[in-house]
Amino acid sequence: MTDTLSRTFSALADPTRRAILARLAAGEATVSELAEPFPMSLPAVSRHLKVLEEAGLITRGRTRQWRPCRLEAKPLEDVAGWVAAYRRFWDDGFDRLEEHLRTLTGGPGDA
Numbered sequence: 001m002t003d004t005l006s007r008t009f010s011a012l013a014d015p016t017r018r019a020i021l022a023r024l025a026a027g028e029a030t031v032s033e034l035a036e037p038f039p040m041s042l043p044a045v046s047r048h049l050k051v052l053e054e055a056g057l058i059t060r061g062r063t064r065q066w067r068p069c070r071l072e073a074k075p076l077e078d079v080a081g082w083v084a085a086y087r088r089f090w091d092d093g094f095d096r097l098e099e100h101l102r103t104l105t106g107g108p109g110d111a
Contacts, residue, residue, distance in 0.1 A: 004056065005082060008075040011055035016040075017048050021057060024071040028061070034069065 011017055020034050035045040049069060052058045056075045060067045 004075065005078055007055040008057065008079055011051050011057055012079070014048065014051075017052055017057075020045075020048060020052065021071060024058060024069060028068040028070040030066055030068055 012021075016038060019037070023029060023034060023037075031042060031045060031049065034049070035042050038045060049058065049060070053060060057072055058069050059072055060069050
C-alpha cells in the first residue's frame with residue numbers, strides 16, 4: 001500500500017497533470033474543457049484525471065450529464081508541510097552563500 005504523500009508526489013510528477021491542476025485552480029471544469037489545450041485524446045486525459053483523483057488532488061461532481069472536476073487542496077497542504085520541514089536547510093544554505101559573497105566582495109559585515 002502506498003502512502004498518501006507518495007501518491008501525491010507521483011501524481012505531481014507528470015507535467016500534464018500539473019497543468020490540469022493549474023487550470024483547476026481557476027475553477028472547476030469538465031473533462032472536455034481540461035482536454036482542450038492538450039494534443040491527446042479524451043481517454044488519455046481521463047486517465048490523467050483518474051491518477052489525480054486517486055491521489056485525492058481532484059474530485060468529480062455530477063451535475064446532470066456533466067461531471068465537473070474540482071481541485072482539492074488537502075494533499076497539496078500535506079506536501080507543503082513536508083517540504084517546510086526542510087526549509088531550514090535551504091535557508092541555512094542561502095545564509096552561508098551570503099556570508100561567502102560578503103567575504104569575496106568585502107561588503108558590510110566583513111571582518
